[in-house]
Amino acid sequence: MVELLAVILTLFSGLAFVYLLKYVTKSKQDFPQKLPPGSMGWPFLGETHGFLKSHRSNSLGSFLQEHCSRYGKVFKSHLFGSPAIVSCDFEFNMYVLQNERKLLPVDYPKVMHNILGxxxxxxxxxxxxxxxRSTVISFVSATKYETQFHRCVEMLVLSRINSWDTNSKQVAFYKEAKRFTINVMMKHLxxxxxxxxxxxxxxxxFENYIKGFISLPINIPGTAYFKALQARIRLTAIIKGIIVERRKCNHVRPAQGGDLLNVILSKDNLSTEEMVSLVLDLLFGGYETTAKLLSLIVYFLGGASNALQRLKEEHQEIRKRKKEGEPLNWDDYKQxxxxQNVINEAMRCGNVVKFLHRKAVEDVKFKDYxxxxxxxxxxVLSSGHLDPTLFENPLEFDPFRWDDNSTSKQVAPFGGGPRFCPGADLAKLETAFFLHHLVLNYRWKIKGDDPPLALPYVEFTGGLLLDLEPTG
Ligand code: HEM
Incomplete structure (x- = not known):
């Protein structure tokens, strides 16, 4: 009897075990609640150091390459002091950016909050x-067509280019490009x-203000962070002073359109703090990014003689249709x-912005994860740009690929969704006008080896020194 009971018990527990196993496996298939694979790195430190390690900006870098081949395009890690998911999957990236408002809002490191305000x-x-954002969008979409804006950009291009001392024949191009873009922003805003x-x-x-974004938040005199906070206080005071002056002037003679300040002063739903912040954001957004794009183009064209020749011909054609000294206009830009192919390719290949910061506010399902x-x-925006399944020879700068309608349009250098860069069209127009006068007046050679590095934002550590020669 005891043996019979033991057999029944064994059979029963065996069946229960099989049932349990089946249930567990089934529920796992029905409710796949697992994290993407990956490694959380060192305790506290995670993998931030490896993630931020510099590499050529027209490559993915060893960290992402190794992690993607080991874990796949979406993997877990520990970055910037938080558990994190890194995505090198173009479709998922677009999903993340499109769902910024509800599921995946922006989440920049604290140091940026303290400096940006x-x-x-x-x-x-x-x-x-x-x-x-609506204030910025209405301002940008109106001004990109304005003759006054085109004139102002071209005048600033010419004043920069004409300032180059042709005797010394050498310029630190990245610095020149930054001067040009800050001048455009200051005039325009x-x-x-x-x-x-x-x-x-x-x-x-502004130089000190920007350096603070990639600093450690140590607020003692001498640190980059301290200098950035001080710079913000001074910039705020300068802009507030300009606002007070402008209010006085507009009171005497009401403003007619014009710069950003007139536009924001005409809105009665903005506080002075919000106005100052908008000016600083646009100065910040439009300064280094556009200068980096211009420098990337100059760098890549230095090794792409066919593309440079075609670019020159396009601008020579535009000149032929114009009178001597006649300014550029919207129709020229459209020609x-x-x-545009050169700009698209430099954005794809050079990756001004490598990745963006978001945070899941609810559990987010992605495939089985x-x-x-x-x-x-x-x-990671650069991952799609350098994906060999989307672009042939992705590491190569080849503007001609954009002539071909079958070229993938899966690029997102200006982000996407509700935070898509509002300055994209201005950046492209400024770049095109600068290139017009540069390629018509100069040929150049890059001095030494100074490739664009992802640090993680693009930098030319040698300043992109050029040997210049007027084309005469
Ligand atoms: C080549 C030049 C530029 C590049 C590559 C670039 C890239 C980007 C990217 C990727 C974003 C999205 C950030 C995010 O989703 O978190 C962004 C946002 C932004 N950009 Fe640009 N940008 C450029 C030029 C400009 C210019 C010229 C301006 C100003 C006139 C500007 C102002 C802004 C602002 C204010 C935002 C924040 C938008 C928001 O959060 O709604 N950018 N930019």
């Missing part, structure tokens, strides 16, 4: 983001000319088709 368009969310005394004060403080609420999500 609580009204920064780049950081704010919800209704405040909608309000500030605040009606400040390059030689106004306030211009050099803004420039000086610059190959120039779940990204838990509270985790950081970092869409």
């Amino acid at each position: 609580k009204f920064s368009l780049i950081l704010v969310k919800g209704d405040l983001h909608r309000k500030l 605040l009606d400040i000319n390059p030689y106004d005394t306030v211009a050099s004060k803004i420039l000086e403080n 610059m088709e190959f120039t 779940v990204i838990p609420a509270g985790w950081k999500v970092l869409p």
Whole structure:
């Protein structure tokens, strides 16, 4: 009897075990609640050091290459002090960017919050983001067609190019490009000319302001972080002073369109703090990014003689249709088709912005995986740009690939979704006008080996020194 009971018990527990196993496996298939594979790296430190390690910006870098081949295009890690999911999957990246408002809002490191301030368009969310962004969008979409803006850009291109001392025959191009883009922004936003005394004060403080974004938040005199916070205080005071002056002037003679300041002063739903923040955000957004794009183009064209020749021909054609010294206009810009290919290719290949910061506020399902609420999500924009399944020879700078309609359009250098870069069209126009005068007046050679590096934002550590020769 005891033996019979033992047999029944064994059979019963065996059946129960099989049932349990089946249930567990089934429920796993029905509710796949697993994290993407990956490694969390060192305790506390995670893998941030490896993730930020510099590499050529027209490559993915060894960290991403190794992680993608070991774990796949979406993997877990521990970055910037938080558990994180890194995505090198173009489709998932687009999903992340499109769902910024509800599921995956921006989540920049704390150091940026302290420097940019609580009204920064780049950081704010919800209704405040909608309000500030709509002001920027209406300003940018109106001015890109304005003759006054085209004239101002061209005048600043010429003043930069004409300042080059042809005797020394050498320029540090990255610095020149930065001067040009900050001058455009200062004129366009605040009606400040390059030689106004306030211009050099803004420039000086702005360099320190920007350096703070990639610093450690140690607020003691001498640190980059401390200098950035001080620079923000000074910049705020300068811009507030300009606002007070402009209000007085507009009171006497009401403003008619013009720069950003007039546009924001005409809105009665913006506080002075929000106005200052908008000006700083646009100066920040439009300064280094566009200068990096210009420098990338000059760098890549230095090794692409066929593309440079075609670019030159396009601009010579435009000149032939114009009178001597006649300024460029919107119609000319629309004729610059190959120039657009060069810009697209430099953006794809050079990756001005490598990745963006987001955070899951709810559990997010991706294929068989779940990204838990509270985790950081970092869409890597460069991964799609350099994906050999999307682009043939992806590491090669080849603007001609954009002539071909079958070329993948899966690029996102300006981000996507509700935070798509509002300055994209301005950046392209400034770049095209600069290239017009550069290729018509100069040929250049890059001195030494100074490739664009992802640090993680693109940098030319040697300043991109060029040997210049006027084409005569
Ligand atoms: C080649 C030049 C540029 C590149 C590559 C670039 C890239 C980007 C990217 C990737 C974003 C999205 C950030 C995110 O989703 O978190 C962005 C946002 C932004 N950009 Fe640009 N940008 C460029 C030029 C400009 C210019 C010229 C301006 C100003 C006139 C500007 C102003 C901004 C602002 C204010 C935002 C924040 C938008 C928001 O959060 O709603 N950018 N940019």
